[in-house]
Amino acid sequence: MEEVTVKVLLLGDEKVGKTTFLSRISGGSGALEGNVPITLLRDIDQPFVFEIRNRRRTYRIEFYDTSCPDNWRLLDPDLVLICYDISQRPSLINMRRVWINEVHSTFQTSDHLPVIVVGLKRDLRSESDPGSIHPQEAYKVSQEMRVDKYVECSAVTGELLKLAFEEICNTASRTKTVTGAQSEGGCVMS
Numbered sequence: 001m002e003e004v005t006v007k008v009l010l011l012g013d014e015k016v017g018k019t020t021f022l023s024r025i026s027g028g029s030g031a032l033e034g035n036v037p038i039t040l041l042r043d044i045d046q047p048f049v050f051e052i053r054n055r056r057r058t059y060r061i062e063f064y065d066t067s068c069p070d071n072w073r074l075l076d077p078d079l080v081l082i083c084y085d086i087s088q089r090p091s092l093i094n095m096r097r098v099w100i101n102e103v104h105s106t107f108q109t110s111d112h113l114p115v116i117v118v119g120l121k122r123d124l125r126s127e128s129d130p131g132s133i134h135p136q137e138a139y140k141v142s143q144e145m146r147v148d149k150y151v152e153c154s155a156v157t158g159e160l161l162k163l164a165f166e167e168i169c170n171t172a173s174r175t176k177t178v179t180g181a182q183s184e185g186g187c188v189m190s
């Protein structure tokens with residue numbers, strides 16, 4: 001069976017929950033449901049590798065976190081995840097102010113590079129707190145950033161985690177098809 005490697009790069013402010021998210025998804029299906037304790041991955045153990053399979057191919061999905069801020073620019077990713085913290089407005093602002101521009105200025109292939117916005121710490125969303133981000137607002141920002149998809153989840157409670165991971169893997173595998181993984185009609189919200 002053909003094996004294909006897909007490189008996925010996680011970007012986003014410090015403390016938005018990138019390591020916790022990766023640790024949770026690397027813990028297997030029980031961890032994906034959010035009902036078993038997780039062991040935090042160490043930044044030095046990168047990349048974090050996951051294998052998924054369909055009928056024709058095995059995909060080796062390599063997740064790279066930005067814990068080495070100087071090194072990530074040397075990567076040639078197939079998919080970028082820009083992460084923010086749903087309870088921290090500055091992290092949403094920085095996606096547009098910093099991270100999407102970093103993608104375009106760093107990667108020459110950025111015209112064809114699919115980007116997913118990932119809202120983390122969904123369990124901390126509070127309707128009464130103006131610092132907390134409503135999904136519609138995040139979706140609007142994602143559209144303005146011209147990314148391909150918007151997903152959100154909580155790595156602590158496990159809510160929507162499985163769906164978010166499936167969307168990411170699905171897009172990751174489509175990067176290796178002729179048509180690529182960019183969304184034709186603009187940003188898709190799942």
Ligand SMILES: Nc1nc2c(ncn2[C@@H]2O[C@H](COP(=O)(O)OP(=O)(O)O)[C@@H](O)[C@H]2O)c(=O)[nH]1
Nearest residue numbers: 014015016017018019020121122124154155156
């Ligand atoms: N409530 C809640 N806290 C989280 C979640 N994900 C991460 N955290 C906490 O947020 C802090 C930063 O997380 P970390 O994964 O280290 O962020 P990173 O710097 O982006 O890698 C830690 O104290 C985590 O325990 C989440 O989904 N919900």
Ligand SMILES: [Mg+2]
Nearest residue numbers: 018019065067
């Ligand atoms: Mg980290």
